[in-house]
Amino acid sequence: MGQALRNRFPLIQSETTILRKTIKIHPADNVLVALVNLENGETIHHEDSTITLIQEVPAKHKFTIQPVKQGEEIIMYGIIVGKALENLSKGSVITTENIKHATNSFGRKTGVFNSIKPDISKFEKRKFQGFHRDDGQVGTANYWLVIPLVFCENRNVEIIKQAFLEELGFSKPNPFKNLVKQMKKALTLGGPSEVEALSLDEAKNTTENRFFENIDGIKFLTHQGGCGGTRQDSEMLCSLLAGYLNNPNVAGGTVLSLGCQNAQISLLEEKLKVINKNFSKPLIVLEQQQEGTEIALLTKAIKATFVGMAEANSQERKPAPLSKLCIGLECGGSDGFSGISANPSVGHASDLIVALGGKTILSEFPELCGVEQELINRCVDENTAEKFAQLMKAYSASAAAVGSGFDMNPSPGNIKDGLITDAIKSAGAAKKGGTSPVSDVLDYGEYVNKAGLNLLCTPGNDVESTTAMAGSGANVILFTTGLGTPTGNPIAPVVKISSNTTLSQRMPDIIDFNTGEIITGEKTIEEMGEELLEMIIKVASGEVVPKAVALGQDDFIPWKRGVSL
Incomplete structure (x- = not known):
């Protein structure tokens, strides 16, 4: 493997633990996702064919499994996520230079949506305190x-x-106050070199007093x-x-x-x-x-x-049934693995909670761009579907009016780690909503009152979105991240879920739950979703304190109804 690639994109896992190098998310896709860094000239065996890579492919990025002509569609998650800006050979990595954002169109609710309820036998009689x-x-x-x-x-x-x-x-302990006190003394007695030699004595968080x-x-x-x-x-x-x-x-x-x-x-x-x-x-x-x-x-x-x-x-x-849970579903600092591991795990946990009679909230409307028709078809009735379509159209139009369309949503960190169009990011972000019917659609500031999966109109901005979900009644928030985000909320405990093991090992002070074993092939989405629900029960009961709560990460940003992605 090229040293330059190693330096820019460290391996997500050690190669000895990865049970597969690539993944095809949907049968209709014309790209594969690299699960590890792949070398220029490497041969990938996929289904009944072989693909010889014509350039290095960093982990989390995608490459074509067939030639794609200029103007033709890039398909991922079974939907349109971009269009080729030039002719792409088989084995080409897709980038911001060779494809552009494109999505499926959407209209009225069509067909009858039949959801498959998950097995809730393990949780039917469970309660939280x-x-x-x-x-x-x-x-x-x-x-x-x-x-x-x-x-x-x-x-x-x-x-x-x-x-x-x-x-x-x-009050939260602040070890840095004591560090400053030590630095004052060290500078007076020994100068700058003495300051550099000081170590931070971390104070323990305690509620004893x-x-x-x-x-x-x-x-x-x-x-x-x-x-x-x-x-x-x-x-x-x-x-x-x-x-x-x-x-x-x-x-x-x-x-x-x-x-x-x-x-x-x-x-x-x-x-x-x-x-x-x-x-x-x-x-x-x-x-x-x-x-x-x-x-x-x-x-x-x-x-x-x-x-x-x-x-x-x-x-x-006191004991309460799991139907009393109202769970916010959020992602931030997403990477190319978020839509494969962390978000689907959250989606399965959401489906379990919905099947148990609880409520879940999926927000971030700019990050539902491209999956509108799927969500419209999942709405329980025409009025709910129409409200969602109108909110999406109005939001998109207001963003475009000031030159900030949904296509501008991916951040530099997203793009670096494989989310190169808003449609790719959105298709993965929507996985947090699982496969349950959409029971209601809420505008910003409206409160959840229907059991099931609720869609809430918010920006994609992490804090503006989590702020809104707590204001709509969420009593726990699940927050997936692939890059590492410290976001919390003042009143709703935020459980931070990593999409890959490397992140959870590098930033253990903010990560509560790791879904990296899905990437390595060691666990399934269903297994991770059930494990996540077990953790939710402990958090809801006060038995586990999420890292964001322990750190006092009380982020609160109201949305001014202008353009925010």
């Missing part, structure tokens, strides 16, 4: 939420945060919205915040308002009624322009929040 809410939802965690209605209140939220976290035992034992944390959301921008932005923000307050993982909340902003208290209350007309959680709402001084506002907010948390602390985990 959760927090039961008055409205019938069950939380996998128990958080108190402090939120501002407008960015003007961010500073006051931060002051409350500083007052509460350490005193209540919710937590004052409220049944509360998993007090979470503080800050943002740059609520005023300025469009009225639509403020309305969408209030819908999102209402969803967070209604999320089963939240016991109650404190809301700070300035008073004169677009995102009024009345608008938040209106959105809460739309989501849950019987909302009954403790809710503290304070307006600075009514309270007077900041000291008066903060004193009142801190006292009331403390009393509210004491009430929330009386709640305890």
